[in-house]
Amino acid sequence: MSAIPALPPGVTFIPLIKPALYLLIAGTVWAAVLVPLFCVLLFFSTPQIRRQPIFLMNLFAIVMGLVVGAVNLQIWVSDILSPPGESFKPRTLLAYLGMILFLPLFIDCILAFRLYVVYPPRTTSKVQLAIIFIPIAVLKIARTTNLIIFMVKFAAAISTSAVADFLILWCGAGFPDPGGFPYKCSGGFPDPLHAPWTKIEWILQVFDNCYASGFFLWKVWIGHRKAKASGIVHSRSTGSSADKLKSLFYLALSCFVFPCMFSIAQVILTFRNHDFFLGAYVFVNNIYIEIVGVLLATIWATKGRSENTADSVKAGSQVSTIRYRLGGNGSQGINLTTERTHNGNVELEEFDSAIPQDKEFTRLPKAPALGHEVV
Numbered sequence: 550m551s552a553i554p555a556l557p558p559g560v561t562f563i564p565l566i567k568p569a570l571y572l573l574i575a576g577t578v579w580a581a582v583l584v585p586l587f588c589v590l591l592f593f594s595t596p597q598i599r600r601q602p603i604f605l606m607n608l609f610a611i612v613m614g615l616v617v618g619a620v621n622l623q624i625w626v627s628d629i630l631s632p633p634g635e636s637f638k639p640r641t642l643l644a645y646l647g648m649i650l651f652l653p654l655f656i657d658c659i660l661a662f663r664l665y666v667v668y669p670p671r672t673t674s675k676v677q678l679a680i681i682f683i684p685i686a687v688l689k690i691a692r693t694t695n696l697i698i699f700m701v702k703f704a705a706a707i708s709t710s711a712v713a714d715f716l717i718l719w720c721g722a723g724f725p726d727p728g729g730f731p732y733k734c735s736g737g738f739p740d741p742l743h744a745p746w747t748k749i750e751w752i753l754q755v756f757d758n759c760y761a762s763g764f765f766l767w768k769v770w771i772g773h774r775k776a777k778a779s780g781i782v783h784s785r786s787t788g789s790s791a792d793k794l795k796s797l798f799y800l801a802l803s804c805f806v807f808p809c810m811f812s813i814a815q816v817i818l819t820f821r822n823h824d825f826f827l828g829a830y831v832f833v834n835n836i837y838i839e840i841v842g843v844l845l846a847t848i849w850a851t852k853g854r855s856e857n858t859a860d861s862v863k864a865g866s867q868v869s870t871i872r873y874r875l876g877g878n879g880s881q882g883i884n885l886t887t888e889r890t891h892n893g894n895v896e897l898e899e900f901d902s903a904i905p906q907d908k909e910f911t912r913l914p915k916a917p918a919l920g921h922e923v924v
Contacts, residue, residue: 566629568826572833573625579837580618586844587611593848603666606659607847613652614840620645621833639707646703649836650696650750654689656808656839657757661685663846664761667768681764688757692750699746747828751815758809807842811835 590607598604624638624645661682668681815831 568829569625569628571826571830572621573629575830575833576618576621576625579834579841580615580621582837582841583611583614583618583844586841586848590844590848603659603662603847606655606662607844610652610656610659610840610843613648613655614837617645617648617652617836620648642707643700643704647700649833650700652836653754653839654692654696656836656843657754657761658689659843660758660761661689663843664765667765684760685757688753688760692753692757695746695749695753699750702746748816748819751812751819755809755812755816758812762809808835808839811838 590604590611594604620641624641664681664685668678670678811831812835815828815835818828818831
């Protein structure tokens with residue numbers, strides 16, 4: 550690699566500043582977006598909701614997103630203000646890379662938990678649970694193993710010669726560009742071994758997200774079909790069953806489909822372009838898009854829970870969802886039934902209210918407000 554000529558103090562190359570400036574802007578803007586969303590999440594949540602696993606997982610994702618933004622700010626500001634090569638800190642770079650690589654994996658675990666909420670064991674057969682969650686678990690294990698191998702090799706590379714060994718690691722069997730910066734691989738042909746660990750991670754992420762998205766959207770479609778066929782009418786004033794299913798569809802878009810689209814873009818870029826920073830731009834934006842997606846989904850669920858609780862208090866009843874079904878099998882009159890709720894999970898009440906279940910119906914007990922049981 551050709552030596553970079555010495556520059557006067559306070560002067561640096563413009564091509565060196567541009568990539569750092571772009572990453573600085575992207576990380577800072579996205580980290581700033583998380584702050585008001587975090588405040589909205591706290592506003593709509595209750596003390597009971599804040600003790601639930603889904604809330605704690607979202608809280609951890611937000612905190613990690615803010616930490617990544619702070620480290621991103623420190624790294625690239627120092628890189629812009631320092632002479633070339635003098636701002637390099639291996640430990641800081643290793644910690645930053647570890648966070649941005651493992652954070653998408655953790656966010657996908659949140660999505661897997663939401664999928665578990667949609668397919669609870671009490672209403673899902675063991676065979677169906679195995680078909681859904683065993684491949685997801687295998688993909689998570691494979692991604693974790695691949696990232697650990699990459700981090701070990703990357704730590705060994707930056708401990709010796711920061712730029713040269715990293716270029717060899719990034720280009721795989723290709724050839725580092727001897728022309729200097731930014732980090733590129735030479736040659737006009739796409740190298741199939743270029744960035745092998747990155748390609749493996751992003752390809753597995755695409756399969757992981759697509760697999761989960763398919764089952765999630767399929768459940769929403771089944772719920773919509775059952776709602777039409779059963780003729781069930783919800784007594785909630787906040788919206789009809791169709792509105793709830795539409796909200797679930799938007800939830801699927803924010804949690805699954807949009808991150809999957811950006812993951813596909815990452816895979817295409819890594820095969821067609823060997824520019825390290827171009828892939829980094831998409832990767833950093835994709836991380837925060839995933840965080841914002843799961844955060845908006847949780848805000849929607851907690852907001853709906855708060856509205857339902859308020860409606861129940863105004864009506865003087867603790868029943869969150871009431872269904873009216875015409876009596877069958879020769880019975881006359883109307884049977885008043887209610888769903889059995891899942892204890893402790895925020896989304897379960899929302900999903901159960903939107904997606905009709907075939908089981909778990911119980912007769913509503915006598916209540917002082919009614920005076921007698923409706924039969």
